[in-house]
Amino acid sequence: MTELLTVSDLAVSFGEVRAVRGVSFGVAEATTLAIVGESGSGKSLSSLAVLGLLPAQAQVTAGSIHWDGRDLRACGADELRQLRGTDIAMIFQDPLSALNPSLTVGYQIGEMFRRRRGLGRDEARRRAIEAMTEVGIPDAARRAGSYPHEFSGGMRQRVMIAMALALDPRLLIADEPTTALDVTVQAQILRLLRKRQRDGLAMIIISHDLGVVARTAQSVVVMYAGRAVESGPVADLYTVPAHPYTLGLMAASPSARDAGRRPQPIDGYPPDGAALPTGCAFHPRCPFARQRCRTEDPELRTVAPGRTSACHFAEEVLSRGGAVGHPRA
Amino acid sequence: MAAQSDTPVLELVDLVAGYRSRQGPLGRSRAVRAVAGVNLAVRAGETVCLVGESGCGKSTVARAVVSLLRPIAGEVRFDGRDVTALDRAGRRDLRRQVQLVFQDPYASLNPKMTVHDLLSEAWRIHPGIVPRGDWDAEVAALLERVGLNPGHATRYPHQFSGGQRQRISIARALAVRPRLIVCDEPVSALDVSIQAQILNLLARLQRELGVAYLFITHDLGVVRHFADRVAVMHLGTIVESGQTEQVYERPAHPYTQALLSAAPSVDDWRAQEGEEIVLRGDVPSPLDPPSGCRFHTRCWKARDLCRAEEPALVRRDTDHPVACHFATDAHVVAADGH
Numbered sequence: 001m002t003e004l005l006t007v008s009d010l011a012v013s014f015g016e017v018r019a020v021r022g023v024s025f026g027v028a029e030a031t032t033l034a035i036v037g038e039s040g041s042g043k044s045l046s047s048l049a050v051l052g053l054l055p056a057q058a059q060v061t062a063g064s065i066h067w068d069g070r071d072l073r074a075c076g077a078d079e080l081r082q083l084r085g086t087d088i089a090m091i092f093q094d095p096l097s098a099l100n101p102s103l104t105v106g107y108q109i110g111e112m113f114r115r116r117r118g119l120g121r122d123e124a125r126r127r128a129i130e131a132m133t134e135v136g137i138p139d140a141a142r143r144a145g146s147y148p149h150e151f152s153g154g155m156r157q158r159v160m161i162a163m164a165l166a167l168d169p170r171l172l173i174a175d176e177p178t179t180a181l182d183v184t185v186q187a188q189i190l191r192l193l194r195k196r197q198r199d200g201l202a203m204i205i206i207s208h209d210l211g212v213v214a215r216t217a218q219s220v221v222v223m224y225a226g227r228a229v230e231s232g233p234v235a236d237l238y239t240v241p242a243h244p245y246t247l248g249l250m251a252a253s254p255s256a257r258d259a260g261r262r263p264q265p266i267d268g269y270p271p272d273g274a275a276l277p278t279g280c281a282f283h284p285r286c287p288f289a290r291q292r293c294r295t296e297d298p299e300l301r302t303v304a305p306g307r308t309s310a311c312h313f314a315e316e317v318l319s320r321g322g323a324v325g326h327p328r329a
Numbered sequence: 330m331a332a333q334s335d336t337p338v339l340e341l342v343d344l345v346a347g348y349r350s351r352q353g354p355l356g357r358s359r360a361v362r363a364v365a366g367v368n369l370a371v372r373a374g375e376t377v378c379l380v381g382e383s384g385c386g387k388s389t390v391a392r393a394v395v396s397l398l399r400p401i402a403g404e405v406r407f408d409g410r411d412v413t414a415l416d417r418a419g420r421r422d423l424r425r426q427v428q429l430v431f432q433d434p435y436a437s438l439n440p441k442m443t444v445h446d447l448l449s450e451a452w453r454i455h456p457g458i459v460p461r462g463d464w465d466a467e468v469a470a471l472l473e474r475v476g477l478n479p480g481h482a483t484r485y486p487h488q489f490s491g492g493q494r495q496r497i498s499i500a501r502a503l504a505v506r507p508r509l510i511v512c513d514e515p516v517s518a519l520d521v522s523i524q525a526q527i528l529n530l531l532a533r534l535q536r537e538l539g540v541a542y543l544f545i546t547h548d549l550g551v552v553r554h555f556a557d558r559v560a561v562m563h564l565g566t567i568v569e570s571g572q573t574e575q576v577y578e579r580p581a582h583p584y585t586q587a588l589l590s591a592a593p594s595v596d597d598w599r600a601q602e603g604e605e606i607v608l609r610g611d612v613p614s615p616l617d618p619p620s621g622c623r624f625h626t627r628c629w630k631a632r633d634l635c636r637a638e639e640p641a642l643v644r645r646d647t648d649h650p651v652a653c654h655f656a657t658d659a660h661v662v663a664a665d666g667h
Contacts, residue, residue, distance in 0.1 A: 186593070187606075210595045212593045252525050253594075254553065
C-alpha cells in the first residue's frame with residue numbers, strides 16, 4: 001500500500017527542550033494510524049509539525065515530511081495553508097475553543113465552501129446543512145442557525161468533524177477527539193470516524209487511551225519522552241508488546257469488561273523533557289533495565305515483520321508473552 | 330475490606346438537591362433538581378462508587394455530602410444524624426470527619442503554600458488533632474504514608490508532577506483523620522500509568538486506616554477493581570446498584586449495559602463493527618427531564634409504560650436493585666445498536 005503521508009526521523013525542539021527526538025510514521029488511504037503516548041510524550045507536536053502548525057517557540061530541527069510525493073518542509077506558508085482544510089484536516093480535543101462563539105455553526109461550516117470553493121451564500125449554507133446531516137446532527141437545517149454554546153459537547157465535536165470533512169480531505173488528524181466526551185457519546189463519534197475511514201479517509205488518531213486506539217486504528221506508534229519506542233500492527237502490538245513501556249501501559253489500562261485484569265501501575269513518573277535520564281529514557285521505570293540501558297540509548301530497530309522496538313532487550317520482552325488476557329500469578 | 334459496622338458512616342435518604350439556573354441574561358431563574366431522590370449508604374471502611382456521565386448529578390451529590398449545598402428535600406446523615414440539624418460544634422466536627430479530594434490537583438492546591446503549610450493548615454483550624462510541637466514529624470509521616478519524600482515538605486506544588494500533587498491532596502485530606510473521603514474523579518486528570526498508582530495508594534490507606542470512600546467517577550474501568558459497591562446514576566437518579574461484581578457481571582439496566590459496552594478496553598481490537606451498544610442522541614437536559622423513566626428517550630427497550638411511570642429502584646428477579654420496568658425481559662439486542 002502506498003503511503004499518503006510519510007514522516008521520517010522528525011525532530012522538534014521546543015525552546016531548549018528536544019520535545020520530539022526522531023519519530024517516523026506513515027499512513028495510507030482508508031487506514032488509521034494511532035500515535036499513543038502520555039502527556040509530554042511529543043505526540044501532539046509531531047502531528048502539528050506535519051501541518052505546519054507548531055507553536056511559535058517550537059520548530060522542526062530535522063527529518064522529512066512527505067505528502068503525496070511533495071516535500072512539506074520545503075513548502076511555504078501559503079502552500080501549507082492551501083493544503084490544510086482541503087487535503088489534510090485536523091480536529092482537536094476541545095471543540096469549543098476551535099469554534100467562533102459569535103457566529104452560527106452553519107455559517108462557520110459554510111465558510112469552508114465560500115472560501116475554498118467560491119460558492120455563494122445560499123449554496124454554501126445548503127452544503128453546510130448536508131455536511132451536518134452527514135455526521136448525524138439531527139434537525140440540521142434548524143441547528144445550522146444555532147451558536148456553538150447551544151450545542152452539547154458531543155454535538156460540537158460532530159460540528160468540528162463536519163467542518164473538517166466538508167471539503168473531502170484525504171487525511172484527517174484527530175488529536176484526542178473524544179477525550180472530553182462522555183463514554184456513550186464517545187462510542188458514537190468513534191463509530192462515525194470508523195465509517196469515514198472505511199469510505200477511504202486516511203486518519204491519524206492521537207490518544208493516550210489504548211482502548212480508543214484499539215477501537216479505531218490498524219497500526220500504532222507508541223511514544224515516550226519524545227521518541228517512538230514501538231510501532232506495529234494493532235493486533236500484534238496488543239497481543240505481545242515489544243517494548244516494556246507498551247507492556248506497562250497495557251497492564252495499567254483499566255478494563256470495564258475484564259474481571260481478571262486489575263490495573264498495574266508503572267513505577268515512578270514520566271521524565272521532564274529538559275532533564276532526560278541518560279541512556280534509554282524509560283530505564284528508571286523499567287523492570288527489564290540493566291547496566292547497558294543506563295548508558296546507551298537503544299536504536300529503534302525491526303524486531304519482527306512490520307514491527308519495531310527501541311529496547312535493547314526487545315526479544316526478551318516479546319518472549320515474555322502478552323500483558324493482555326494473561327492470567328496473573 | 331475492613332470491618333463494617335451496622336450504622337453507615339454516610340446515608341443519603343431520598344436526597345433531592347440542585348441549584349438555580351438562569352436561561353439568558355434576562356431569563357427567570359429556575360430550580361434544577363440535579364439530584365432527584367437518591368438513597369445511598371456508605372459503611373465504615375467501605376468504598377462505594379457513584380458512576381455516571383456529565384450532568385447526571387454525581388458532583389451535586391458530592392457537594393451535598395460535604396455540606397457545600399443544602400438539600401432541597403431528604404436527608405444527608407452522618408453517623409445516623411441529619412447533618413442539617415447539627416449545632417455549630419457538630420458542623421465543625423463534620424467538616425473534619427468528611428474530606429474531599431478533587432479531580433484537578435493543579436487547581437486544588439494553593440500555589441503559594443509549601444507542602445508543610447498545606448498539610449498543617451487544618452491543624453490550625455481544628456486544634457487538638459496534632460499538638461504544634463509534633464507538626465514537623467506528623468507532616469513527614471503523612472508524606473511517607475502517601476509515598477512522597479518527607480524531605481520535600483518545604484517545596485511548593487509546582488515542583489511536583491500531577492500524580493505527586495494528587496498524593497499531596499490525599500495527604501492533606503488524611504491530615505485531619507477523617508472517616509469518609511469523597512473522591513471526585515481523583516484520577517481522571519492523570520496519565521494512565523499513574524492512575525493505578527493512586528488507586529493502589531487509596532486502597533492501601535483504607536486497609537491501614539479504615540477510612541471509607543465515596544468515589545465519584547465517569548470511568549467504569551477505573552472502579553471495577555476498586556469499589557466494594559457501585560451505584561450507577563443517570564439524570565439525577567440511581568438506576569442500578571449492587572456489589573461491584575453483580576453490577577459488572579450481570580448489568581440489568583439498559584443504561585448500565587450501554588455504559589459497559591461503550592467503555593473502551595484494550596481488548597477492543599478484537600471487536601467487530603456493530604458489536605457494541607451505541608445509544609442514540611444526547612443525554613436529555615436536567616432542566617427538563619423526560620417523563621416516566623428518564624432514560625426512555627435513548628432506550629431500545631422503551632414502551633408506553635416507560636413514558637408514563639418512573640420505575641422504582643428495587644429487585645426484579647435480579648440479585649441487586651434496578652430501576653427498569655423491563656430489566657428481566659429477554660435481552661433485546663438492538664438492531665444496529667439502536
